[in-house]
Amino acid sequence: MFKKLPRKRGPKLRKRRMHHPESLLIENIGRLVTMQPGRGRLGRLGVIRNAAIRCMHGRITWFGPDGKEPVLPRTVGEVRIDADGGVVMPGLIDSHTHLVHGQYKKDTFGKPDFLPIMRATQESHFDVLFEHASERADEVLRHGVTTIEVKSGYGYAEESELKLLNVVRALGDNHVERFIPTLFVGRVLSKARASRVNDIIKKIIPAVRADHLAQFFDVCVDEHAFRRDEARKMIAAAQKSKMLVKVHADQFSDRGGAQLAAEVGAVSADHLEYISDTGIAALAKAGTTAVILPGTTFFAGATRYAPARKMIDAGVRVAIASNYNPDTTPCLDLFLVATIAITQMGLTPEEALLGVTLNAAHAIAAEHDIGSIALGKRADLVVLGVDHEIVPLYRYGASFLRTVVCEGEVVWRHHGYNL
Numbered sequence: 001m002f003k004k005l006p007r008k009r010g011p012k013l014r015k016r017r018m019h020h021p022e023s024l025l026i027e028n029i030g031r032l033v034t035m036q037p038g039r040g041r042l043g044r045l046g047v048i049r050n051a052a053i054r055c056m057h058g059r060i061t062w063f064g065p066d067g068k069e070p071v072l073p074r075t076v077g078e079v080r081i082d083a084d085g086g087v088v089m090p091g092l093i094d095s096h097t098h099l100v101h102g103q104y105k106k107d108t109f110g111k112p113d114f115l116p117i118m119r120a121t122q123e124s125h126f127d128v129l130f131e132h133a134s135e136r137a138d139e140v141l142r143h144g145v146t147t148i149e150v151k152s153g154y155g156y157a158e159e160s161e162l163k164l165l166n167v168v169r170a171l172g173d174n175h176v177e178r179f180i181p182t183l184f185v186g187r188v189l190s191k192a193r194a195s196r197v198n199d200i201i202k203k204i205i206p207a208v209r210a211d212h213l214a215q216f217f218d219v220c221v222d223e224h225a226f227r228r229d230e231a232r233k234m235i236a237a238a239q240k241s242k243m244l245v246k247v248h249a250d251q252f253s254d255r256g257g258a259q260l261a262a263e264v265g266a267v268s269a270d271h272l273e274y275i276s277d278t279g280i281a282a283l284a285k286a287g288t289t290a291v292i293l294p295g296t297t298f299f300a301g302a303t304r305y306a307p308a309r310k311m312i313d314a315g316v317r318v319a320i321a322s323n324y325n326p327d328t329t330p331c332l333d334l335f336l337v338a339t340i341a342i343t344q345m346g347l348t349p350e351e352a353l354l355g356v357t358l359n360a361a362h363a364i365a366a367e368h369d370i371g372s373i374a375l376g377k378r379a380d381l382v383v384l385g386v387d388h389e390i391v392p393l394y395r396y397g398a399s400f401l402r403t404v405v406c407e408g409e410v411v412w413r414h415h416g417y418n419l
């Protein structure tokens, strides 16, 4: 049913080649969902009806009424796509995943199980990790995701963590979507907590920094993870190494993780099932984006979702991410996750769509480059075969994706779709 992109296999890494057409014009768009309200646009998502959009050299250079695009010089080559009256919106952004891990066979919907995945990750050769993560990277694109944040963590030990982050780098070199690498420290496995913290500060952070392997540092503050004082020390070291900060906060109990995220100027605080009112106020004041992970609560059969409605009403910017991992949340379908945020957490469809686009861009500090349709932004777009942007959320689990554009290039299209 899908036309697959050729899969890049094997140990030999090929540098990806992007063939930006000089110009790409998508015309006959029923609803262009810009994600930014404005004059002549409809509603909170800034919808422009009967529109067209032009990208040149990978950037958005014009959008407006269909058929009114500026004339290009004849020498400029242009690829044209007929959206057939459908919806065009920014490519989705998954701002929280654990995409790279050793293969792990789980035949029950059981309890979380970190150790076997860690062992499989440590024992797996780079090429094997890369090959399996590559398959998932292809899957990500088929869900309309054009930027994905990927955390390390399952390596645990320094050498394995560097291996994981090098896999993320190789994914970026070999796939068309963009990968945002994060050094993640979650579990504390030994009783010698101080030496683990010391190892992270003295060995792992400097090694990651030396090879520029991570843009973000993410630390888990929770009952099976780090305490606030330990996290604060590691965050200070990461910030000295010029990494931006994320915090896995308050997933299983309120440990003040959200307050810590606000205090250190974190870009995002993620999870937040047990965030307190004080934590909510702190995030709102600091402008830290809350990343909610509804798929995790859903898959656990739990009922305690993060209080996203309350957070939004308190002025917190909320992004929605998959938290893909092989253990507690093996799902990369971001539209489906957004539907859970609507039905279980009280978000409006507009808030959910912002959560997987513009607010997700904020969650990875990329809001100036991606996440909305604006002049000069990167031309990452999806074309959907629906007459309204609510349909992919309402008809959850179905795929209406027709075309995916990364940096002005058509990188995936539905089989048989008429370009």
Ligand SMILES: [Zn+2]
Residues within 6 Å of the ligand: 096, 097, 098, 248, 323
């Ligand atoms: Zn996570």
